[in-house]
Amino acid sequence: MKQVTFTLSATDGMARRGRIDTPRGEINTPAFMPVGTAGTVKAMYPEQVRDTGADILLGNTYHLMLRPGAERVASLGGLHTFMNWERPILTDSGGFQVMSLAKLRKLTERGVTFKSHIDGSAYELTPERSIEIQTLLDSDIIMQLDECIALPAERKEMERAMELSIRWADRSKTAFNNQQNRMLFGIVQGGDDAELRSRSAAGLQSIGFDGYSIGGLAVGEPQEVMFRVLSDITPELPADKPRYLMGVGKPDDILGGIERGVDMFDCVHPTRAGRHGHAYTRFGVINLKNARHRDDHRPLDEASPNPNCRRWSRAYLHHLVKTEEILGAMVLSQINLAYYQELTARARAAIEAGRMTDFAAETRAAWAAGDL
Numbered sequence: 237m238k239q240v241t242f243t244l245s246a247t248d249g250m251a252r253r254g255r256i257d258t259p260r261g262e263i264n265t266p267a268f269m270p271v272g273t274a275g276t277v278k279a280m281y282p283e284q285v286r287d288t289g290a291d292i293l294l295g296n297t298y299h300l301m302l303r304p305g306a307e308r309v310a311s312l313g314g315l316h317t318f319m320n321w322e323r324p325i326l327t328d329s330g331g332f333q334v335m336s337l338a339k340l341r342k343l344t345e346r347g348v349t350f351k352s353h354i355d356g357s358a359y360e361l362t363p364e365r366s367i368e369i370q371t372l373l374d375s376d377i378i379m380q381l382d383e384c385i386a387l388p389a390e391r392k393e394m395e396r397a398m399e400l401s402i403r404w405a406d407r408s409k410t411a412f413n414n415q416q417n418r419m420l421f422g423i424v425q426g427g428d429d430a431e432l433r434s435r436s437a438a439g440l441q442s443i444g445f446d447g448y449s450i451g452g453l454a455v456g457e458p459q460e461v462m463f464r465v466l467s468d469i470t471p472e473l474p475a476d477k478p479r480y481l482m483g484v485g486k487p488d489d490i491l492g493g494i495e496r497g498v499d500m501f502d503c504v505h506p507t508r509a510g511r512h513g514h515a516y517t518r519f520g521v522i523n524l525k526n527a528r529h530r531d532d533h534r535p536l537d538e539a540s541p542n543p544n545c546r547r548w549s550r551a552y553l554h555h556l557v558k559t560e561e562i563l564g565a566m567v568l569s570q571i572n573l574a575y576y577q578e579l580t581a582r583a584r585a586a587i588e589a590g591r592m593t594d595f596a597a598e599t600r601a602a603w604a605a606g607d608l
């Protein structure tokens with residue numbers, strides 16, 4: 237009997253409020269998943285990540301298979317024990333990062349061979365090996381190996397990669413061997429072509445997955461292209477399965493994705509932006525590198541529920557960022573992750589109350605009015 241299940245509890249337009257129940261705890265959707273690339277959400281203790289409101293975090297197969305290695309993590313008790321995060325973890329299949337990070341990549345029907353960007357050692361990633369790695373990590377939600385191409389692209393190229401990803405989806409499903417204690421997601425590809433996207437969605441559903449990721453987006457296309465693809469494809473996906481938009485995004489991307497029926501998001505942006513001195517508040521993003529903050533004794537937002545938005549002056553945060561002090565990365569990573577969790581928590585409440593339209597309008601108005 238499947239121990240990881242999705243329940244839809246409310247809808248408002250295309251927006252959905254749901255919950256994924258797993259042996260390691262529940263995931264409230266819409267959900268934002270902090271990225272814990274190499275077994276750590278950078279500059280954060282796992283307890284702090286939980287305190288921001290995160291139910292689940294993401295681990296990257298590519299990084300972990302290179303260092304410390306999937307078999308080593310398994311021998312040390314699995315990724316949850318290794319990193320002291322006992323709640324759910326989603327892992328990616330590694331395909332995207334092989335194509336964006338690895339050297340000397342060779343992609344064939346079998347899979348992809350590559351050289352590590354760290355020490356040049358040789359690896360092979362196939363649909364079967366990716367499932368094996370994610371199972372060794374003991375991940376709660378795992379991904380098929382897919383081929384994601386950058387946009388813009390020729391239709392022939394989008395079609396080739398989409399069809400390969402469906403064949404790899406089938407091999408991934410077979411290798412998954414119907415494990416009951418974790419979910420396997422298929423990944424919809426097809427670039428910005430509605431017909432290819434429809435074929436991908438139909439092909440994956442005929443194989444059958446526990447959830448459906450929407451891949452091949454946030455790869456350089458304008459936001460309106462991403463939104464059009466989402467509006468077209470979410471109605472073609474099963475209503476009773478989670479939808480996960482990979483690698484997205486900034487707050488306005490996430491709000492637009494929720495409005496178009498997406499349940500799960502992941503992005504390095506809040507933590508990476510924090511390390512680069514950008515703070516997300518309900519008024520929008522503030523660049524604390526800017527000299528205008530040098531004498532500003534005001535906190536970021538004294539009405540925020542987050543103590544880190546109330547206890548530090550902008551001048552001090554500016555100082556930490558300019559001097560590249562480690563505390564700057566710590567404080568701003570926490571502020572940004574907490575903001576992303578506050579945004580998704582408020583969206584969940586709005587959908588339950590049937591006021592998603594008002595919530596979206598109020599949120600965008602605050603961003604526009606931004607007194608930064």
Ligand SMILES: C=CCOC(=O)Nc1nc2cc3[nH]c(NC)nc3cc2c(=O)[nH]1
Nearest residue numbers: 328329332379384451452453454482483
């Ligand atoms: C990430 C979780 C699972 O990922 C996979 O196993 N494969 C995969 N990852 C992606 C990651 C992306 N990031 C962005 N923008 C920052 N776009 C992305 C697109 C894909 C994609 O099409 N496939």
